[in-house]
Structures are given as structure tokens and as C-alpha cells.
Amino acid sequence: MADAPDEHAPDGPVARRIASAIPYYPYKGIPRFYDINGFLVRPDVFQLVIDVLAKRYAALEIDSIGGFDARGFVIGAPLALALKKPFFMLRKPGKQPNAVTSGAYEVEYGSRAGVSVPRGHPLSAEDPLKLSTVVKRGDRVLLVDDLVATGGTLAAGVELIHRLGARVAECACVVELKMFYDPPAGSGLPSRKALFEGKRIADVPVWALISEDILTVAGELPAGYEDDGEEH
Ligand SMILES: O=P(O)(O)OC[C@H]1O[C@H](OP(=O)(O)OP(=O)(O)O)[C@H](O)[C@@H]1O
Numbered sequence: 001m002a003d004a005p006d007e008h009a010p011d012g013p014v015a016r017r018i019a020s021a022i023p024y025y026p027y028k029g030i031p032r033f034y035d036i037n038g039f040l041v042r043p044d045v046f047q048l049v050i051d052v053l054a055k056r057y058a059a060l061e062i063d064s065i066g067g068f069d070a071r072g073f074v075i076g077a078p079l080a081l082a083l084k085k086p087f088f089m090l091r092k093p094g095k096q097p098n099a100v101t102s103g104a105y106e107v108e109y110g111s112r113a114g115v116s117v118p119r120g121h122p123l124s125a126e127d128p129l130k131l132s133t134v135v136k137r138g139d140r141v142l143l144v145d146d147l148v149a150t151g152g153t154l155a156a157g158v159e160l161i162h163r164l165g166a167r168v169a170e171c172a173c174v175v176e177l178k179m180f181y182d183p184p185a186g187s188g189l190p191s192r193k194a195l196f197e198g199k200r201i202a203d204v205p206v207w208a209l210i211s212e213d214i215l216t217v218a219g220e221l222p223a224g225y226e227d228d229g230e231e232h
């Protein structure tokens, strides 16, 4: 007998249900800004998102879960609670004390100064460089964000975790914009594949539930709407 299809597979039935609650809008100068507010206001759908991720990562050996500022917090924190794992924030620089910060990076619609991870308290005697006691040498970390586009954010987070002597078991996102993975030469789009290869982090898996193929809900905008995205 054939295996039952996995209803939680990427772009599968559950992914489609969640995707139907994610509208896109023109925002920050791009035509399709995917808005996770669409499912955050629906507890049944938000719970589904966390359930799918919790099911996927229940058996993965990880020491902690890191969520990216800001939308990655919204997904990463409830996932960490569901899996009973320590949670830490990868914040934009200048937002948390006693932190270690990555280099600057680009996102789909702008530039970011970096991400920072808390060192933690008390500082560990086994870490003479006083790098981090939250993410420890040899740890396996799960990184979580709402969406991956160019991969600039994930790459900055992965490099920082590596700098702390830990490994990234996987990067988990709700949405993946596959058009940025390996775009044709001449498309003008940045390549996430090339970015990860150039940084020698191509072995770090990136998993996502929903691709742009099934994100088909154009958000409705009132007359006189103005794009107030801070960057474009
Ligand atoms: O793959 P990339 O091209 O790096 O883009 C993805 C990142 O962009 C958005 O974050 P943003 O920095 O805009 O922060 P926000 O969550 O505060 O909106 C999004 O939440 C991801 O973190």
C-alpha cells in the first residue's frame, strides 16, 4: 500500500490552509510583502503553524531555539515553549545588553546593521573569550524566522552562531521565497544559494512550509492607502 501523503509537507494541504490566511500588499517598495498578521489574528491557524513546526522538530536533537527580530520572535517563542527548549532572541544591534553582534547584511528591501545574541549570565569559566553562555560551544541550535527571501538575515545569524562555536541544526521559516534561491543569471535577483556557498554555510539546511507558489491572496487596501514602509 502506498504511504499516506504527508499533510504537513511543504505546500501541502496544511500549508495551503495557512497560506490562505497570509495576504500580500505592496509595501516597502516591493509588490508582494507577505503579512503574517493574517494568521496571527486567527488562533486556529496560528496554532497550526506552531503544531507543524513542533511536529517537525520534536525529534531533532537541539539545545536551544533562536528567533530573529522581530517576526521570528512571534514564531520562535511559542515553538520553544511547545518543545520545552531554551529560547533566545537574535535582536537588531543596540537592543539588548551584554550581547555579541554579527556583521551587517542585506534583506530583500534594505540593509540591516546586524543581529546580536545575548551572552547570558553568569559568564562561563570554560569560555575564556566570554563569547556566550546562552549559545555554548558545541551546541546545536534551531534558528526560526517568519520568512526567508534573499537569505541575508539567516546567513548573518548562522555566521554568528558559528562564531560562538555552535552549529545550526536547521533554519526553519514559515514562508520561503524560492525565487531568490537560485535565480537565472541576468534576472537581477540576488541568489541565496550563492550567498550561502560564498559564506561556506551551504551545508546548513533551510526548511520552510509555504512557498510563493501558493501565496495567492492579494490584500485589500482602502482608498487613499499610502505605503509607509520605512525603507524604499
Ligand atoms: O531573507 P531576507 O532577504 O534577509 O529577508 C527576510 C527577513 O526580512 C524580514 O525582517 P526585517 O529585517 O524586515 O525585520 P522585521 O521582522 O522587524 O520586519 C523578515 O522577517 C526576515 O527576517
Ligand SMILES: Nc1ncnc2[nH]cnc12
Residues within 6 Å of the ligand: 030, 032, 033, 034, 035, 107, 108, 109, 147, 148, 149
Ligand atoms: N516579500 C517579503 N514579505 C514579507 N517579509 C519579507 N522580508 C523580506 N522579504 C519579505
